[in-house]
Amino acid sequence: MLLWPSQISVTTFHPKSLRAGVLNSVRMGETGKRRNFAIWLGLLLTLLGPLSSGLVFIGFPAEPIPWIGLALPTIGVVFVLIGLWRAFARSEIYRGKIAGSIVAVLSLLLLAASVAFFRAVRHIPPQSAGTPKVGQQVADFTLPDSNGHPVSLMQLFSASASNPTPKAVLLVFYRGYW
Amino acid sequence: MRGIERELPEFKAQGIVPVAISVDAPGTSEKLRGAKGYTFLFLSDPKAEVIRRYEILHAAGGPDGQDISRPAEFLVDRSGTVRWENFTEDVRVRPRAEQLLAAARAIP
Numbered sequence: 475m476l477l478w479p480s481q482i483s484v485t486t487f488h489p490k491s492l493r494a495g496v497l498n499s500v501r502m503g504e505t506g507k508r509r510n511f512a513i514w515l516g517l518l519l520t521l522l523g524p525l526s527s528g529l530v531f532i533g534f535p536a537e538p539i540p541w542i543g544l545a546l547p548t549i550g551v552v553f554v555l556i557g558l559w560r561a562f563a564r565s566e567i568y569r570g571k572i573a574g575s576i577v578a579v580l581s582l583l584l585l586a587a588s589v590a591f592f593r594a595v596r597h598i599p600p601q602s603a604g605t606p607k608v609g610q611q612v613a614d615f616t617l618p619d620s621n622g623h624p625v626s627l628m629q630l631f632s633a634s635a636s637n638p639t640p641k642a643v644l645l646v647f648y649r650g651y652w
Numbered sequence: 653m654r655g656i657e658r659e660l661p662e663f664k665a666q667g668i669v670p671v672a673i674s675v676d677a678p679g680t681s682e683k684l685r686g687a688k689g690y691t692f693l694f695l696s697d698p699k700a701e702v703i704r705r706y707e708i709l710h711a712a713g714g715p716d717g718q719d720i721s722r723p724a725e726f727l728v729d730r731s732g733t734v735r736w737e738n739f740t741e742d743v744r745v746r747p748r749a750e751q752l753l754a755a756a757r758a759i760p
Contacts, residue, residue, distance in 0.1 A: 595744050598740070608737055613732070619696070641666070641756075641759055642668050644663070644752060646656065648723055649743065651714050
């Protein structure tokens, strides 16, 4: 025998209780309280921050948005704090008192590490007034190459058999100690 | 520097010789070249003499307080004149190879 939905609702149970039952099974764990997703979303965001900041050091192209590694953990900590507030102030509805506390400490440490990292990568002294400007001449210099052979700047402009005379040398100064 | 290595043929076509300079000893640079597959020239300035002359020294900026170079790029033409330069405020943010090539193309 076929039962129409309207008949079910009338004869067996109220539709509201059906919906509540489905929601319960999704949102609530064994304790009968809602899962506190804000905590876990927050933790994920705080983890993504350092991850995105470090990508450039493991071979990814240069950081396109330098402050993203700071923004993500900051937003993450906000979510964790929302989750923590839910766990304690609305503990009759939400779970996560213990997990929330642990995650809160962890996310704050991650945020602190992200801030320290951000300061470190941007810790470059102010530009000196004596740095050669565009249009200024620089003196020749001689330094050893990676095989120890001395090479002078002006020597690099000499034409070789395979190459015509170069028009410019691109000096890329880098920090070293990689 | 990965970008420079990738675009080496284009740099060559533009008549640009890329040179990397740091305080690393020649052996250290050679190791880096080998590990990363860089084939362009690396020069060593362990006493930061040239780095000091360019006034781009980052005093005590190394991992153990060593004097190092701040990241910087200069395009120097045949007459020794600086044609383009770039400084960064974040060691992770370096000019892309395309930017360097664009600056190189602007030199007649």
